[in-house]
Amino acid sequence: MKLNGAQILVNSLKSEGVSHVFGYPGGAVLHIYDALNACEDIKHILVRHEQGATHGADGYARASGKCGVTLVTSGPGITNAVTGIATAHMDSIPMVVISGQVPSPLIGMDAFQEVDAVGITRSCVKHNFLIRDISEIAITVKKAFHIATTGRPGPVLIDIPKDITIAKMEVEEYPKTIEMRSYKSTIKASDHQIKKAAEMLATSKRPILYAGGGCIIGNASKELREFTHMTGFPITQTLMGLGTYPMTDNQSLGMLGMHGTYEANMAMHGSDCVVAIGSRFDDRITGNLEKFCPTAKFIHIDIDPSQISKNVIADIPIVGQTKQVLQALIDQMKNKKLADISNWWSQIEEWRKVDSLAYKKSPGVIKPQTVIEMLYEVTKGKAIVTSDVGQHQMWAAQYYLFDEPRQWINSGGLGTMGFGLPAAMGAKLAMPDRDVACVTGDGSIQMMLQELSTMLQYSTPVKIINLNNGYLGMVRQWQEFFYEKRYAMSYMEALPDFVKLAESYGHMGIRVEKEEDLKPALIEAFNQKEHTVFLDIVTDPSENVFPMIPAGGGHSDMLLAGRDEMVSKDETDFNAV
Amino acid sequence: MRHIISVILENEAGALSRVAGLFSARGFNIESLTVAATTDSTLSRMTIVSVGDDGIIEQIVKQLDKLIDVVKVVDLTATEHIERELLLAKISISSDTQADVEAKLDQFNAKIVDAAEEAYTVELAGKSQKIKDFLSAFNAEQIIEVSRTGVTGVTGVCQKI
Numbered sequence: 001m002k003l004n005g006a007q008i009l010v011n012s013l014k015s016e017g018v019s020h021v022f023g024y025p026g027g028a029v030l031h032i033y034d035a036l037n038a039c040e041d042i043k044h045i046l047v048r049h050e051q052g053a054t055h056g057a058d059g060y061a062r063a064s065g066k067c068g069v070t071l072v073t074s075g076p077g078i079t080n081a082v083t084g085i086a087t088a089h090m091d092s093i094p095m096v097v098i099s100g101q102v103p104s105p106l107i108g109m110d111a112f113q114e115v116d117a118v119g120i121t122r123s124c125v126k127h128n129f130l131i132r133d134i135s136e137i138a139i140t141v142k143k144a145f146h147i148a149t150t151g152r153p154g155p156v157l158i159d160i161p162k163d164i165t166i167a168k169m170e171v172e173e174y175p176k177t178i179e180m181r182s183y184k185s186t187i188k189a190s191d192h193q194i195k196k197a198a199e200m201l202a203t204s205k206r207p208i209l210y211a212g213g214g215c216i217i218g219n220a221s222k223e224l225r226e227f228t229h230m231t232g233f234p235i236t237q238t239l240m241g242l243g244t245y246p247m248t249d250n251q252s253l254g255m256l257g258m259h260g261t262y263e264a265n266m267a268m269h270g271s272d273c274v275v276a277i278g279s280r281f282d283d284r285i286t287g288n289l290e291k292f293c294p295t296a297k298f299i300h301i302d303i304d305p306s307q308i309s310k311n312v313i314a315d316i317p318i319v320g321q322t323k324q325v326l327q328a329l330i331d332q333m334k335n336k337k338l339a340d341i342s343n344w345w346s347q348i349e350e351w352r353k354v355d356s357l358a359y360k361k362s363p364g365v366i367k368p369q370t371v372i373e374m375l376y377e378v379t380k381g382k383a384i385v386t387s388d389v390g391q392h393q394m395w396a397a398q399y400y401l402f403d404e405p406r407q408w409i410n411s412g413g414l415g416t417m418g419f420g421l422p423a424a425m426g427a428k429l430a431m432p433d434r435d436v437a438c439v440t441g442d443g444s445i446q447m448m449l450q451e452l453s454t455m456l457q458y459s460t461p462v463k464i465i466n467l468n469n470g471y472l473g474m475v476r477q478w479q480e481f482f483y484e485k486r487y488a489m490s491y492m493e494a495l496p497d498f499v500k501l502a503e504s505y506g507h508m509g510i511r512v513e514k515e516e517d518l519k520p521a522l523i524e525a526f527n528q529k530e531h532t533v534f535l536d537i538v539t540d541p542s543e544n545v546f547p548m549i550p551a552g553g554g555h556s557d558m559l560l561a562g563r564d565e566m567v568s569k570d571e572t573d574f575n576a577v
Numbered sequence: 578m579r580h581i582i583s584v585i586l587e588n589e590a591g592a593l594s595r596v597a598g599l600f601s602a603r604g605f606n607i608e609s610l611t612v613a614a615t616t617d618s619t620l621s622r623m624t625i626v627s628v629g630d631d632g633i634i635e636q637i638v639k640q641l642d643k644l645i646d647v648v649k650v651v652d653l654t655a656t657e658h659i660e661r662e663l664l665l666a667k668i669s670i671s672s673d674t675q676a677d678v679e680a681k682l683d684q685f686n687a688k689i690v691d692a693a694e695e696a697y698t699v700e701l702a703g704k705s706q707k708i709k710d711f712l713s714a715f716n717a718e719q720i721i722e723v724s725r726t727g728v729t730g731v732t733g734v735c736q737k738i
Contacts, residue, residue: 118591123602127645130591147645182587182648306639309632 005134006035006165012141015174022053026073028100031165048450052422054084059426062409068095075113085155086124090413094153096144103163117159126154134167142175150185152304189320197299197316198332204273206344207233213240214278216405223326236264240412243402257285259394262356265555275299278322281311291554301325356547365540366515368467372399378522383435388420388444391473394545396439418447428460437463443472452505463525464534469541477544502534509534581653581730584623587646609727624729657733664701664708667721685711
């Protein structure tokens with residue numbers, strides 16, 4: 001039987017078990033849409049902007065662990081998708097993006113809606129392909145899914161010229177497996193290194209586990225929990241790792257880094273052995289590298305060799321999957337006698353007493369921290385929470401105690417405002433039985449508002465928690481600290497009436513101005529199982545995110561809310577981002 | 578320190594730009610880069626000369642290895658190796674200078690590949706230092722035009738990458 005390229009492409013997606021495609025049609029992909037329309041197994045989500053398609057597929061992938069799939073047209077279709085592709089790339093999210101291209105003979109002729117998609121996306125994908133012949137379609141799709149989902153995952157783009165989607169060929173069976181001589185996805189960690197690590201850990205007097213997104217992507221939470229309980233070591237998690245270990249557990253010190261807890265950062269600073277597990281010593285974690293963990297040896301576990309000794313030299317590098325390496329470490333340490341770390345825990349408990357997330361309530365205004373605490377209470381800590389980028393993101397990370405992996409979905413690496421709403425939609429499509437909340441701010445939400453329309457079309461009831469302080473809060477906070485309160489362009493004078501806006505999109509809207517109305521509003525919102533509810537919550541515009549490691553500072557230089565003045569104004573502040 | 582990095586990669590359209598893009602995106606330095614197909618027409622071999630401390634070179638090798646099209650990466654400098662570069666140069670001659678130019682060509686074992694009354698085109702293969710020494714043997718005004726291939730290299734005769 002002969003099929004055209006579009007049909008072969010759609011059949012290939014079906015063979016990969018794709019259930020949802022987030023996309024937007026256009027000239028170059030019309031044949032593909034025609035084929036997709038005839039396929040009952042794949043649900044297409046028509047977004048309102050291609051960036052929403054990539055974030056939607058991304059949220060879907062993060063919530064479910066499956067590969068997200070996006071379909072966009074040539075030219076502006078793919079350029080609009082780039083922000084979402086880069087977002088997924090920075091956070092190692094498996095995604096396959098299919099972009100239409102102008103017909104092969106027109107490539108390079110500055111044709112209508114032509115753009116060099118492979119060139120534009122090269123630096124923000126794990127790999128990309130330009131298909132040149134119909135016979136390459138199935139094998140390329142196979143390779144793309146293989147590359148996107150194995151090793152350190154990431155987005156893969158397939159650019160497909162329109163003429164190839166209408167050409168016909170005799171159908172061949174979809175390849176079951178794929179061998180690529182230049183890509184090896186399975187890496188067996190060195191037994192020797194694991195033994196060395198186990199020995200170092202057994203004698204460590206001040207150990208700390210520092211777990212990142214690699215534990216979630218690598219589905220290593222079970223092993224991480226077992227390892228942590230078995231050793232009795234304290235554990236801190238990165239912004240990307242939250243939930244991989246229960247934050248309500250006593251061994252958890254919370255998040256570390258720029259806005260991490262006092263106990264987590266001080267424990268890093270005082271540790272003699274830091275075990276990085278699927279984390280990459282990002283600048284938001286380390287602060288000033290010269291002041292970072294001055295007395296520690298480092299064991300670094302990561303699947304990507306290029307992350308090891310990039311920012312911090314590893315004493316014991318272990319290249320491998322977090323899940324397998326942790327299992328091997330559990331086996332190695334089962335019968336080992338560990339050093340007594342009770343003094344270390346006493347010290348950590350002293351740091352904990354500092355209560356670094358304490359904040360002062362003031363009458364008449366709603367504190368943003370209170371909103372997150374109440375959100376936690378009303379959802380019993382069980383919701384999937386997505387966020388945008390800024391102060392609200394940090395408060396959500398600090399005050400919603402995530403106990404499960406894939407519960408917290410945010411753009412940690414690229415820091416993409418606009419991510420939260422489409423990601424929540426994608427997460428709800430992947431996990432229809434879960435409560436999904438999008439914690440956002442009045443700045444971020446306006447970057448992807450149009451997806452409210454998609455959310456009505458596909459009935460994805462999400463609760464939008466808008467911390468409305470009238471400011472681009474994180475920008476304002478930095479301007480207050482480092483620019484002598486010159487608030488350049490961080491105040492939004494003309495905000496829409498978000499309640500009316502939500503209603504105009506067919507959703508419910510509730511405005512909350514008083515703290516006593518907050519809890520009833522949250523309860524009401526989550527009782528509305530069938531509806532997306534937009535909670536526009538007016539919060540204290542002067543609130544800042546604390547604790548904070550000032551730029552140029554180390555983990556022991558933390559500033560605490562109400563206890564330290566932010567006065568640092570040396571030159572390093574201005575070079576930091 | 579100067580390193581010679583040998584890369585075996587899929588002979589695919591765009592593979593070169595992936596490598597070049599990696600260097601510019603991460604701020605790595607490229608002194609020279611040469612590339613051509615190997616005896617296996619599906620593979621290319623690229624030789625890159627870069628300068629950096631051990632940490633940077635380690636990152637370059639790891640980042641290259643991460644590229645999906647790259648089959649193998651070897652830092653030749655870390656092992657026994659042979660490096661060569663080819664120079665084509667046009668050198669002006671006159672009745673006064675001809676004998677001197679020819680003596681220098683002999684001294685460096687350079688070959689005349691094209692000759693005219695007022696100039697020779699010569700070829701010279703060797704290590705980069707030899708090429709440099711050769712060029713500095715002439716006055717600036719004697720050298721009309723220079724084209725260098727950049728370094729290519731292989732491991733010692735008994736090793737293969």
